Amino acid sequence: DTAVSQTPKYLVTQMGNDKSIKCEQNLGHDTMYWYKQDSKKFLKIMFSYNNKELIINETVPNRFSPKSPDKAHLNLHINSLELGDSAVYFCASSQDPTGGYSNQPQHFGDGTRLSIL
Amino acid sequence: SQQGEEDPQALSIQEGENATMNCSYKTSINNLQWYRQNSGRGLVHLILIRSNEREKHSGRLRVTLDTSKKSSSLLITASRAADTASYFCATVRNQAGTALIFGKGTTLSVSS
Numbered sequence: 001d002t003a004v005s006q007t008p009k010y011l012v013t014q015m016g017n018d019k020s021i022k023c024e025q026n027l028g029h030d031t032m033y034w035y036k037q038d039s040k041k042f043l044k045i046m047f048s049y050n051n052k053e054l055i056i057n058e059t060v061p062n063r064f065s066p067k068s069p070d071k072a073h074l075n076l077h078i079n080s081l082e083l084g085d086s087a088v089y090f091c092a093s094s095q096d097p098t099g100g101y102s103n104q105p106q107h108f109g110d111g112t113r114l115s116i117l
Numbered sequence: 118s119q120q121g122e123e124d125p126q127a128l129s130i131q132e133g134e135n136a137t138m139n140c141s142y143k144t145s146i147n148n149l150q151w152y153r154q155n156s157g158r159g160l161v162h163l164i165l166i167r168s169n170e171r172e173k174h175s176g177r178l179r180v181t182l183d184t185s186k187k188s189s190s191l192l193i194t195a196s197r198a199a200d201t202a203s204y205f206c207a208t209v210r211n212q213a214g215t216a217l218i219f220g221k222g223t224t225l226s227v228s229s
Binding site: 042056092106111 | 147148150152154157158159160161162165167203205209216217218219221222
């Protein structure tokens with residue numbers, strides 16, 4: 001009965017590779033997010049989607065491309081991985097209105113720990 | 118730029134004691150939220166306080182918000198070992214299309 005699930009939990013790969021992280025939520029929420037947490041635990045918003053449409057893109061390199069096939073899924077594809085991409089990536093969802101601001105609790109997955117060798 | 122700053126960065130207390138964490142932010146907000154993160158897990162929403170509210174309670178949690186000082190505090194009363202975690206405040210700017218902006222977090226250790 002996991003609300004927000006991400007796969008894989010761990011991802012170890014080499015520089016230059018392309019990888020994807022999948023996220024699914026079964027809460028019926030309209031808005032989904034990707035956050036990046038660095039080694040100092042600092043969390044930063046990367047993307048936000050509402051009903052499959054991109055709402056927020058916070059100055060993320062275009063090597064990162066989110067894709068939302070439906071409102072329950074938001075996947076993250078990363079091209080040409082770099083050492084600095086090593087981090088924990090969290091998917092989240094909330095029931096927030098289109099064009100509004102986040103005034104509902106966000107539900108987070110358990111994260112994908114990405115390590116670049 | 119980062120919105121919230123928590124203080125202290127780390128806090129160690131004994132079971133039964135109260136734990137207070139503070140958060141400061143820079144711009145006007147619509148609401149402020151507190152989250153807990155256990156080691157190796159995702160964030161769990163604890164409480165949301167809107168900009169027109171001054172205090173909110175939820176079980177052993179008490180949150181205050183002072184918009185004039187751009188600060189908030191989270192008080193956990195009668196701490197338990199299970200409260201050991203990192204705690205983050207997150208603000209939402211009063212501007213459409215924005216998401217949570219997190220502070221650096223406070224790491225709380227509660228020993229039995």
